[in-house]
Every structure is written in structure tokens, then in C-alpha cells.
Amino acid sequence: MNATNHRLISAKANLRDTQVKAANAAGRSQNQQVRFWIITMLLVLFGPSTLKLR
Amino acid sequence: MLLALANWIAADVRTFNVFTYITLRAVLATMTALVISFVVGPGMIRKLTLYKIGQAVRDDGPPTHLIKAGTPTMGGALILVSIAITTLLWADLRNRFVWAVLLVTLGFGAIGWIDDYRKVVRQDPRGLSARAKLIAQSVIALVAAVYLAFSVSTPSNSQFLQLFLAWLFSGFSLDLPPKADLIVPFFKTVSYPLGVWGFIALSYTVIVGASNAVNLTDGLDGLAIMPTAMIAGALGIFAYAMGRADFSSYLLMPHIPGAGELTVICAAIVGAGLGFLWFNAYPAEVFMGDVGALALGAALGAIAIIVRQEIVLAIMGGVFVVETLSVVIQVASFKLTGKRVFRMAPIHHHYELKGWKENQVVVRFWIITMLLVLFGLSTLKLR
Numbered sequence: 182m183n184a185t186n187h188r189l190i191s192a193k194a195n196l197r198d199t200q201v202k203a204a205n206a207a208g209r210s211q212n213q214q215v216r217f218w219i220i221t222m223l224l225v226l227f228g229p230s231t232l233k234l235r
Numbered sequence: 236m237l238l239a240l241a242n243w244i245a246a247d248v249r250t251f252n253v254f255t256y257i258t259l260r261a262v263l264a265t266m267t268a269l270v271i272s273f274v275v276g277p278g279m280i281r282k283l284t285l286y287k288i289g290q291a292v293r294d295d296g297p298p299t300h301l302i303k304a305g306t307p308t309m310g311g312a313l314i315l316v317s318i319a320i321t322t323l324l325w326a327d328l329r330n331r332f333v334w335a336v337l338l339v340t341l342g343f344g345a346i347g348w349i350d351d352y353r354k355v356v357r358q359d360p361r362g363l364s365a366r367a368k369l370i371a372q373s374v375i376a377l378v379a380a381v382y383l384a385f386s387v388s389t390p391s392n393s394q395f396l397q398l399f400l401a402w403l404f405s406g407f408s409l410d411l412p413p414k415a416d417l418i419v420p421f422f423k424t425v426s427y428p429l430g431v432w433g434f435i436a437l438s439y440t441v442i443v444g445a446s447n448a449v450n451l452t453d454g455l456d457g458l459a460i461m462p463t464a465m466i467a468g469a470l471g472i473f474a475y476a477m478g479r480a481d482f483s484s485y486l487l488m489p490h491i492p493g494a495g496e497l498t499v500i501c502a503a504i505v506g507a508g509l510g511f512l513w514f515n516a517y518p519a520e521v522f523m524g525d526v527g528a529l530a531l532g533a534a535l536g537a538i539a540i541i542v543r544q545e546i547v548l549a550i551m552g553g554v555f556v557v558e559t560l561s562v563v564i565q566v567a568s569f570k571l572t573g574k575r576v577f578r579m580a581p582i583h584h585h586y587e588l589k590g591w592k593e594n595q596v597v598v599r600f601w602i603i604t605m606l607l608v609l610f611g612l613s614t615l616k617l618r
Binding site: 210211215216219222223226230 | 262265266269457509512513516517520594
């Protein structure tokens with residue numbers, strides 16, 4: 182009975198670890214997306230500035 | 236500061252005259268603020284983490300927010316440092332509106348700082364009491380409102396003093412010139428004459444209201460900063476147009492001499508905002524805290540008052556307005572009927588509890604703000 186409980190607990194812990202890792206990985210990719218947007222936004226600002234800066 | 240230096244060098248090297256152009260200094264201000272954020276940001280986040288200046292997460296909030304506990308807060312200090320340094324570097328420091336906006340921003344930042352410091356560092360969950368916070372906000376907002384009422388109506392500080400004294404000696408009955416009227420968007424000939432007291436009351440409401448609205452919105456990663464940056468960019472365009480006699484005359488808007496210089500501050504807010512978003516994007520490495528939210532809201536309010544676009548600010552800041560209204564409605568409904576209108580207030584939590592992912596709420600609110608900002612900008616011409 183104890184051994185079964187122990188296996189169940191460790192399986193749950195593994196599942197939670199996997200979920201946390203997946204969430205972290207998803208978070209990292211979302212973070213990268215926003216950072217790429219910021220870079221694009223700057224480049225877009227830089228583009229029209231060439232209208233005047235010449 | 237650099238403008239004064241450029242003017243001095245321009246006496247010998249004419250190329251440096253290029254720095255007198257507001258547009259160039261605005262572009263450079265955006266880049267400077269961004270670079271300052273990138274350079275100072277990682278070190279500041281490390282320090283905030285080291286001193287355990289971590290955000291406490293509300294117990295009754297969405298369960299997905301529990302992982303945010305301990306994320307460093309008070310990152311708004313990074314935004315303020317970036318805006319202040321950039322403005323001091325690139326703006327014309329002889330301009331009275333630049334100082335008015337900078338002082339209002341830093342004043343509200345100081346209130347937020349004290350509140351955050353008490354909550355997070357001294358571990359006092361009450362922070363600054365709501366009453367003390369409102370009194371401090373009111374003092375700064377009222378001083379700014381009185382100053383702006385007369386300075387918007389006059390082209391220089393000496394005439395500001397004359398008008399102010401004339402108002403005092405007239406027994407507070409003197410009216411302000413038409414350029415201080417409340418501009419009603421989409422109507423060419425309609426503007427509402429506020430009078431001195433009306434101007435002060437409206438300005439007070441706009442500054443304190445905008446400040447607290449941004450603070451209420453600051454509940455998800457990147458939710459408050461991106462709309463703030465977008466609105467600041469749009470207000471920069473308004474400031475540039477109002478500051479130029481030819482543009483304002485063409486657009487049938489009042490000409491506010493000196494308002495054009497606010498374009499540089501607006502550009503600094505955009506740069507500092509994007510720089511902060513780099514670290515605040517989901518999953519956030521740092522939160523802005525009250526120090527950033529109160530200051531940025533007050534800055535937007537003060538700029539909108541100077542460029543006479545209070546109603547347009549409410550349109551462009553629709554997300555902030557709705558977030559605030561959701562809290563007011565929820566509290567009023569619960570007190571009057573005992574029932575909640577939203578699953579949770581502010582409204583971004585309502586959508587999270589409806590099943591939207593945090594990032595979905597944030598990006599969708601950005602899209603709405605983008606549309607509202609375009610709509611606000613259209614009022615320049617559509618009248």
C-alpha cells in the first residue's frame with residue numbers, strides 16, 4: 182500500500198515538474214516574441230526617420 | 236543640456252544646428268531612453284532581486300498568478316531614471332512645460348516609491364494609506380493645475396505671472412482666453428469655455444484619474460506599459476502640431492507656444508516604455524510597481540492638458556478608463572446589491588477567469604489601444 186502511494190506521489194511530482202518545465206518553455210518563447218516585436222517597432226520608427234535625417 | 240552644447244558649438248560648426256529640430260531630438264530621445272533601459276535594467280533587476288524587493292501576489296487573485304510571487308517590483312524606477320536622464324539630455328531646459336511635466340512625473344513617482352517601499356521593503360502590507368496617497372496626489376495635481384491654467388494661456392512665464400495676478404486682483408472672476416477651452420473632438424467650432432476654476436477642476440481630475448487608472452491596469456505582464464507608450468507617442472504628435480503655429484492653424488487647433496518641446500518627453504516615454512517592456516514581457520522579470528504606474532499616468536495626464544486634448548486622452552486611454560470603471564462598478568454593485576458584475580475586477584482578471592490566457596488578454600488589450608490611438612489621432616483632421 183505504502184509502495185503504491187509512494188509511486189503515485191512521485192508520478193504526480195514528475196507530472197508537475199513536466200508541467201512547470203513546459204510552462205517555462207512556453208513563457209520563454211512568448212518573451213522572445215515580444216522582444217522581436219520591440220526590435221521591429223524600433224526599426225519601423227527608424228525607417229520614417231530617414232525622411233528627415235538626410 | 237545637449238541642445239545648449241549644440242547651440243554653443245553651432246556658432247562655429249553650422250552642422251550642429253541640426254539639433255535645434257525637435258523631430259531629430261525626439262528620435263534621439265527614444266533611442267537614448269531605450270539604451271539607458273537596456274544598460275541599467277539588468278543591474279537594477281539583479282539589485283532588486285538581491286534585496287528581495289519582490290511583489291506580493293493577492294491571495295484572492297487568479298491561481299495562475301501565484302507563480303508571480305517574488306518577482307522583483309519597483310522597476311518603474313528604471314523607467315523614471317530613463318525618462319529623466321533622457322529629458323535632461325535632449326529637451327530644451329528653458330521650456331516651462333518640460334519642467335512642469337517632469338516635476339509632476341517625478342512627484343507622482345515619489346508617492347509611488349514611498350508606497351512600494353513601505354509595502355515591499357518594510358513588509359508593511361498597508362503601505363501608504365489610501366487617504367495619505369490621495370492627499371499627496373491632490374497637492375501635486377492642484378499645484379500643477381493652477382500653473383497650467385495660466386501658462387497654457389500665455390506664451391511666457393512673465394505673462395503667466397501677469398495673468399495670474401490679474402486673476403487674483405479681479406477677485407477670481409477673470410476668464411481665460413479661448414485657447415484654454417476644452418476642445419471637443421470632431422467639431423470644428425465647438426469648444427467649452429472652462430474658466431479658471433473649471434480648468435483647475437478638470438486638470439486635477441485628469442492628472443489624478445489617469446495616474447490611478449494606469450495603476451489599476453498594471454496587473455498583467457506588459458498590460459500597462461505598452462498602451463502608455465502608444466498613447467505617449469500619439470500625444471507627442473499632438474504636442475508637435477500644437478507647438479507649431481502653421482500646423483495648428485491648418486488643423487484649426489489652438490497654438491500653444493512651447494508645447495512642441497513635449498514631443499521630446501513623449502519620445503523619451505516611448506523609449507523608456509519599450510525598454511522596460513523588454514524585461515516586463517511575459518513572463519516578467521520585473522514589475523513596475525506604483526512608482527512607475529502612478530508617475531506614467533500623471534505624465535500622460537499633464538501632457539494631455541498642455542496640448543488641450545483631455546477628451547482625446549480618455550478616448551485613446553479607453554483601456555485604462557474601462558479598467559477603472561470595472562472596479563467602480565464592481566465595488567458599487569457589491570455594496571448596493573451584494574452581487575458582483577464581473578467575475579473579478581479589474582476587468583483583465585475577469586477575462587482571465589473566463590479562460591483567456593494572460594498573454595491573450597495583454598495582446599488583445601494592446602490591439603484595442605492601438606485602434607483607439609489611431610481613432611484619437613484621426614481627430615487631428617476629422618473635425
